[in-house]
Amino acid sequence: MNQTLEPLNATVLGACPHDCPDTCALVTTVENGRAVKVQGNPAHPPTDGVLCTKVARYTERTYHPERLTQPLRRVGPKGAGQFEPVSWDAALDEIATRLKAIAARYPQAILPYSYAGTMGLVQSESIAARFFHQLGASLLDRTICSSAGGEALVQTLGNKVGMKLEFFAESQLIVIWGSNAIGSSLHFWRLAQEAKRRGAKLVCIDPRKTETAEKCHEHIALRPGTDAALALALMHEMVVHGWLDQDYIDRYTLGWPALRERALQWPPERAAQVCGVPVAQIVQLARDWANTQPASIRLNYGMQRVRGGGNAVRAIACLPALNGAWRHRAGGVLLSSSGHFSVRRAALQRPDLLGDRRPRTLNMTTIGDDLLRPSSAKFGPQVQALIVYNSNPVAVAPESGKVVQGFAREDLFTVVLEHFQTDTADYADFILPATTQLEHWDIHTSYGHTDVLLNRPAIAPVGQARTNTDIFRGLAQRMGFDDLCFSEDDQSLCRQAIGDEQDFAQLLAKGFVSLNLPDAPFAQGGFPTPSGRCEFFSQRLVDQGLDGLPDHLPNYEVATPGGRYPLAMISPPARHFLNSSFVNVKSLRDIEAEPVLEMHPQDAAARGIADGVVVKVFNDRGTYHCKARLNQRARPGVVNGLGIWWRKLGLQGTNVNQLTSQHLTDLGRAPVFYDCLVEVVLDAQLSAPPTTQGLQKEPHA
Ligand SMILES: Nc1nc2c(c(=O)[nH]1)N[C@H]1C(S)=C(S)[C@@H](COP(=O)(O)OP(=O)(O)OC[C@H]3O[C@@H](n4cnc5c(=O)[nH]c(N)nc54)[C@H](O)[C@@H]3O)O[C@H]1N2
Ligand SMILES: Nc1nc2c(c(=O)[nH]1)N[C@H]1C(S)=C(S)[C@@H](COP(=O)(O)OP(=O)(O)OC[C@H]3O[C@@H](n4cnc5c(=O)[nH]c(N)nc54)[C@H](O)[C@@H]3O)O[C@H]1N2
Ligand code: SF4
Ligand SMILES: [Mo]
DSSP: OTTTOSSSSSEEEEOOOOSTTOEEEEEEEETTTTTEEEEEOOTTTTTTTTTOHHTTHHHHHTTTTTTSOOOOOSSTTTTTTOEOOOOOHHHOOOOOHHHHHHHHGGGGGGGEESSSSSSOTTHHHHHSHHHHHHHHOOEEEEOOOTHHHHHHHHEEEEEESOOOOGGGGGSSSSEEEEHHHHHHHHEEEEEEEHHEEEEETTEEOOOOOHHHHHHSSSEEOTTTHHHHHHHHHHHHHHHHHOOOOHHHHHEEEOOHHHHHHHHHHHHHHHEEEEEETTTHHHHHHHHHHOOOOSSSEEEGGGSSSTTTTTHHHHHHHHHHHTHHHHGGGOOEEEEOOOOSSSSOOHHHHHHGTTTTTTOOEEGGGGHHHHOOOBBBBBTTTTTOOEEEEEEOOOHSSSSSSHHHHHHOOOTTTTEEESSSTTGGGGGGGGGEEBOOGGGSSSEEEESSEEEEEEEEOOOSSSOOBOOOOOOOHHHHHHHEEEEEGGGGGHHHHHHHOOHHHHHHHHHHHHHHEEEOOSSTTTTTTSSSTTTSSSSSSSSSHHHSSSSSSSOOOSSSSSSOOSSOOEEEEEEEEESSSSSBBBTTTHHHHHHHSEEEEEEEEHHHHHOOOOTOOEEEEETTTTTEEEEEEESTTSOTEEEEEEEOHHHHHHHHHHHHHOOOOOBBBTTTTOTTTTTTEEEEEEEEHSSSSOOOOHHHTTTTT
C-alpha cells in the first residue's frame, strides 16, 4: 500500500542520512515503485555527482533480505535474538503499558539512547525528544563522537565554525590532521586533490599510514594522543624564528603572551620525544606552516578520541591565527561547520514540555557502567527502561563487556527501533522496524559543508516499517500525551527546523540551499567568542577549574617498559563500513573480508605472529579475536583494530570495543577510544588450518 503517494516512476531528490561530514545530495531513481539506483546529485557542488561506495549500495541495504519488516517481541532469553512477530497495535500497547508503570513512580528510570544513525533533524530528535521531555525521562548527553573537539572549538573560536570547504581547493598547504579523508570524507579529498594539482603541498598527521597518508607529500606518524605536543612545538618554532603574523595576533586574538610562554616550553626536540617522530619533520612543518599562504588544516574527529583530545583541538585551532591564515578564504582550519547553521532546535525538541522538572543527564559513553548502577541518592533510580533508536550501543559504546552485561539484565525493559537485527536489537524486548532514508521526509544540515538539504521519500515504507516520528507519535497517543505538538507531520517538522518559507520553497524545488556566508569569515577577527577574538586563553575554562591555555595531556594509558600491555591500540573505521552500519551488507563486508588488527612486522615478529593468523588481543577489560595483518600501515608500538564490526559477525562474538575504556576526555565528556593499551598473542588453536584428523586416523589405509 502506497500511503504517502510517492510516484511510481521518478527521480527523487534526497540527502545522505549518515554521520559523515560530506552530507551528499542524492538522486534516487524509482521504477514501478521500487528504488533501483541511488546516485550523487551532480547539481550539488560538494557532492558533484559522486557517492562513496557504501551509499552507492543503498538499495542493497534498503531491500536487504534481513531488513526488519514487522514489529517483533522477544520470546527467548535476553540477548539470544529470538523473537516472534506481533502487530503494531499489540507492540505499542504493551510498550506504553510498561512505560506508564515505570513513569508513574520514576520517570527518570526511563532512558532514551540515540545517536546519528540518521543525521536528519526530524527522524533524530523531534517527536522523540518531545516524547521524552513530556515523559520527564532522563536526558542523554550525546558525547560518543565529537563533543571533545566541539567543546574545544567553542572555547577557542567561539563555535563549531571554520573555513568553507570549497576553498580548500585553492590552498597552497593542506594539513590533514587526524583524518583518513579518502575513507571518511571523500568529497573533501577531491578538493585536496585539486589543490595538489595546483601545486599545494599535502601533509598528513596520523599514527596510521592510511590510504590518505600514502597520497600526501609528507606523513607524520606520531604516537596516538600526542597532537598537542606537536602543535605547541610548531608554535615554538614560529616564536623563535620570528615567523608570526604579529598584526593579526595583536588585533584578533586573546592571551598570546601566556600562550607564547607555554610554547617556549616545547622545543621540537621535546615534542619529537613525546610524539615519536624525527625533529626535522617538526621543524619542516613549522617552516611550511609559517611561510606558505594560503595554509589550511582539515582537522577531523579521529584525533580527539584520547584523554587530551579537547586540549589538542584547542592547540591546533590556535595555529591559523599565528600565521594569519584566516586572512585568506583558502586559509584557516575546519573541524566542523555545524555552528554556521541556525537550526530551531527548541521548536523541534520542545524542552519546555519538561515544565519545572529537571531530570538527570546520563552520558551515553558510560552506558556500560550506568546500566549496572543500582538506585542511590546520588545516581537516582536504577535505569529500568531503555529506548534505543538511531544507534547500536552494544557494538559502538566503549567497554562492551559491561554494556552487554547491562543490556542482559532480565529486569531491564528495552525497545529498539531499527532497520536490522543488530547486536543491540538482539537484547530488545521489542524491536520496531523503522523506515530508511528512501522512505521518509527529513531535513539535513552538515558538519563539513554549509548547505541545507531536504530529503523526500522516494518509495513507500518497506514491509510494515514506520518512521521514527510515527512510532513516537503512536506511543505518545497511548501514553495520553495530547499536546498538539505530537500530531505535527514530518513535512511541517522539516519546515519548522529551518523556519524560512522562502528557503523551503527552494528546498522543494532543488533539494538544497547554500547558507549565505562570507568567504573568509575571520579575515578581520569577529570570532563568536565572548571577546570576539580567537581565545588562546579561555577564562571560561579557568572558571571551570581547568587550564586556561591548551597543553599536552598524556594519554590515560601510556606503555611503560616492562608493562603488561605494551601496545597502543587505535580503532579507526574500516573504509567500507560507516561505524557499525553496512557491516551486514554482504558486498561491502566482502571487501573488508574479516575483522583485522594491523601490526608492524617488528611487533609481530617479537610475538611469533605471522600475517593472516588469528590473534587474541586483550587487556584487563576483555578479549577480542581477529586476523593479524602485518604491514607498514601500523607504526611500531601501535596496532590498528579497524572497526566497527558487529560482534556477532566477528570471530568469537566480540569486537574492538571489548577492549576500550569508559574514561572521558579532558573537555566535552567524550570517549577515549584511541587511548587504549593491549597485548597481542597468537591464538594457535583458531589459527590452525581446517583439521585433517580424519586422514591421520587411518595412516594404514
Ligand atoms: N568510511 C567511513 N566514513 C566515515 C565513518 C566510518 O565509520 N566509515 N565514520 C564517520 C564518523 S561517525 C565520523 S565521526 C567521521 C570521523 O572522521 P575522521 O576523524 O576523519 O575519521 P577517520 O577516517 O577515522 O580518521 C581518523 C584518523 O585519525 C587517526 N588517529 C587516531 N588516533 C590519532 C591521534 O591521536 N592523532 C592523530 N593525529 N590521528 C589519530 C586514525 O588513524 C584515523 O586514520 O567519519 C565519518 N565517516
Ligand atoms: N572503537 C571505536 N568505537 C567507536 C568509534 C571508533 O572510531 N572506534 N567511533 C565512534 C563514533 S565516531 C560514533 S559517531 C559512534 C557511532 O555509533 P552509532 O551512532 O550507534 O552508529 P552506527 O553504528 O552506524 O549505528 C546506527 C544505527 O542506527 C540505525 N538507523 C539508521 N537510520 C535509522 C532510522 O532512521 N531510524 C532508526 N530507528 N534507526 C536507524 C542503523 O541501522 C544503525 O544500526 O561510534 C563510536 N564508536
Ligand atoms: S556516507 Fe558520506 S560520502 Fe558517502 S554518500 Fe553519505 S555523505 Fe556522501
Ligand atoms: Mo562519529
